[in-house]
Amino acid sequence: ESCLVFPFELVTQYEELVDAGKMFLVKFRQELEHFRRPMIPMESGAVSQLVKSNYTDRLKSYLEAGCHLQHQSIQNINQLQSCEEKLEDHINKAKVLIEELECLAEDVYSTTLIASLSILEASDCSDGDNNLPADCCEDEGQSVDPLDSAVSYSSVMILVHNMLKLDYSMQEKIVKALSLKTPSSELDGYCLMWDLRPYVDDNVMQLAWKFIS
Template identity: 40%
Template sequence: MGSDVGKLKSELKEKVLKLFKDFMTRLAKLEELGTSGSKLLTGFKQGLAKSILKELECLLEDVSSAIQTATECLPPAWDNDFSNGLDLQATNDEEDIKSSDLQEPEMTEIAAMMGIIYSMLKKDYAMQEKIVISLNLKSLSVELESYCLMWSLHPFINDEIMHRAWRLIP
């Protein structure tokens, strides 16, 4: 009977050690994922989204300057053109007005659209940045789920405006 107890004790010890080894292996994986995730989130926070936002801001400033130059340099008749998108000096004959001219987006409409989209993206980025800052291994599962939901929903991005902007591209 003593050998049976010793054998059972040895088998249980092996089983416990194997389970402990599996437990520690999974713990190491969790720590690796946490470290990898932290590096990715830090990289996201510091690099790509911030530089792209800066690039968008520069493009927005460039279009603003272009419109400012157009309003300062073009003849006064062009002031009316911004409101209807037609070159009134080129012709007064309605037959010569191309239908494509009527459908072209106005420069001011494009600039306004850029400003609106930039504002939405900036708010969305700020939300993402707050999520990244608040994430850690101690975050509750419910917290993580709500962060994932907010991240995927893009609550500050208006899909209708984005679709309208894409339609403005000739």
């Protein structure tokens, strides 16, 4: 029973990491957009009039500084660095979980393969005996059911691992691509892809949870 539950505890931990990583990515986008917000559009008649009518020393200094306040810029940079560090930590932790899940998937596959070969060998040995009683045949037929279940479980587990590994690889590429020069359109795309998780099939995940429900 623990063999069935433990791998999906890893999946649960991974899902929690993905949610946390999403928050850090969204925060990174917000801080970066705030850091590089555009200057006041003086070409706009209404805006230009407002500036002229309120042209204080404070506003003058603000405009000369490129519409940035030093303390705010420092806060933005600190927040951006913090988000990057947390995203890198997320990637490191996710990698460990994916590797653990891979080892478990390989173990389940090997165990299932050995069991399958053993049953096939036993079946080959009994093929020449045509005098087996009916109830013995029924027992043999029933003995295949657990194997079928194990094969199905092994297949689903491998699918889950492959999906999450692709999902992790996508997130790793996103984190490595982040910088102060990342265009806004790319940031929007990264956040969308992180949220959509195109490599993860919900139907397969639901099927996987049925094995432990």
